[in-house]
Amino acid sequence: MITVYGMHASGNCYKVRLLLEMLGRHYEWVEVDVLGGATRTDEFLARNPLGKVPVIELSDGRCLPESNAILCFLAEGSHLWSVEAFDRAQALRWMFFEQYSHEPYIAVARFIKRFLPAGHARTAELPQLHARGMMALSVMERHLAAQDFFCREFGVADIALYAYTHRADEGGFDLGPYPAIRSWLARVEDQPGYVEQQT
Amino acid sequence: MITVYGMHASGNCYKVRLLLEMLGRHYEWVEVDVLGGATRTDEFLARNPLGKVPVIELSDGRCLPESNAILCFLAEGSHLWSVEAFDRAQALRWMFFEQYSHEPYIAVARFIKRFLPAGHARTAELPQLHARGMMALSVMERHLAAQDFFCREFGVADIALYAYTHRADEGGFDLGPYPAIRSWLARVEDQPGYVEQQT
Structure with missing residues (x-):
């Protein structure tokens, strides 16, 4: 059994849940009160010294952070992670x-607009975050104009990039000018086991 | 034969060279004039749409970016990359x-201090870069106080972290307060095939 320490509003945590659901794996989800300081306790820092979610814990107690x-x-061993080295x-x-x-642009813009009070000092970062985020979206758009998924078949790279891209609007990004990205989002949502992000 | 498109002054490119030397692999190094705009040509962008080094090119023409x-x-297949999934x-x-x-703190501080003219507007970023960079160094210090390398044995994670840590002083970081990091740097430098970063 896998235990996931996560926060539903976090795209990085949603990646882990989406994969587990697509794989049909059993897991326990422990919702962590990040904003309330629960990732700063000694107990949590023993799981991840960076004090961040997500972290998974295996039944033998070993932990792994970094989404x-x-x-x-x-x-590993599933159809979502190729066995071929170049893939x-x-x-x-x-x-x-x-x-x-x-993520440092698209997720951070979402964090500022959704989780900080209006007029917070960090809103000054938004113009640069939007410029850099649109560079990332442009690279994705050109790649997806030529192929259905990021690699030859749907897999972990798509799940990683889906998490914050599908909520980019919450950070003030308009996906209108990115038709290939919008089609790809729909293809991800058509995958067996797909679940929406909670909250 | 592997071709590496890189820039010797870049830690991300040095990672690739250091690994190839440690593996005893033959390769061709193509020095790219990044500051002169050579990563913005159509030919280069076909290798990496992000316009960044390093990129490797295989003999069949396939390219791979991201250090x-x-x-x-x-x-893959060497002693520097475990076959065990959790490792x-x-x-x-x-x-x-x-x-x-x-890297976004320690490498960027080095870039500002070493490659931009004194008094450049970006020097205003240095206090925050130093604060965040020291958080990363503290996490590394605690980890290396308990074990010789980042994983159970020396491998790719050590090479990735060595590249910018061993030049952190050029970004204004003092490694004096991090004895476990300094011992680890020496252990990396003792590995067979170790070569210094050029320039």
Whole structure:
């Protein structure tokens, strides 16, 4: 049995839940009160010294943080994680793109607009976040204009990029000019086991 | 034969060279004039639509960007990339940490201090970069106080984290208060095939 420590409103945590549902795996979800400081306790920091969700805990007590590392681990042996080295590397390439060039702009803009009070000092970051986020969306759009999924078949890279892209509007991004991305979002939502993000 | 498109002054590119040297692999290095705009040509953007180095090109023309994805691909089948799923996941966990919580602060501070003219507007970013970078170094210090390498054995995660940590001083970080990190740097430098970063 896998235990997931997560927060439903977090896209990084939703990635893990979406994969587990698509794989039909049993798991226990522990909702963590991040904003209330629950990731700063000694008990939590022993699971992840960065004090962030998601973290998974295996039945033997071993823990693993970092959403995209969790996806690779949980998908091992399934149809969502290729056995071919170059295909795996391409999936990793898109997952590193997600964490370096996408999430820091698209997820952070969503955090500022959705979770901080209107007029918060961090709203000053939004113009730059939008500019950088649109660069990431443009790269995705060009790639998806030529193929159905990020790699040859649907898999972990799509799940990683779906999480914050499908909620990009909450950060002030308009997906209207990105038809290939919108078609891809619909293809992800057609996958067996797909579940919506809660909250 | 592998072709590496890189820039010697870049830590992300050095990761790839260091791994190839440690593996004793033959490769061709193509030095790319990034600051001169060579990553913005159509020819280069066909290799990596993000216009960034490093990128590797295989003999059949397939290309792979993202330094840490390249490490995983090149290390496949070697002693530097475990065959055990949980060990691989832990290595990935540290590589995602490197790209999300380490490189954006420690490498960017180095870029500003080393490559931009003194008094450049971006020097205003340095206090925040130093604060966040020291958080990453603290997490590394605590981890390395208890074990020799990031995973059970020396491997790709160590190479990924070594690249910018060993040059952190160029970004204004003092590694004096991090003895476990300094010991680990020396252990990395003792590995067979180790080569220094050029420039």
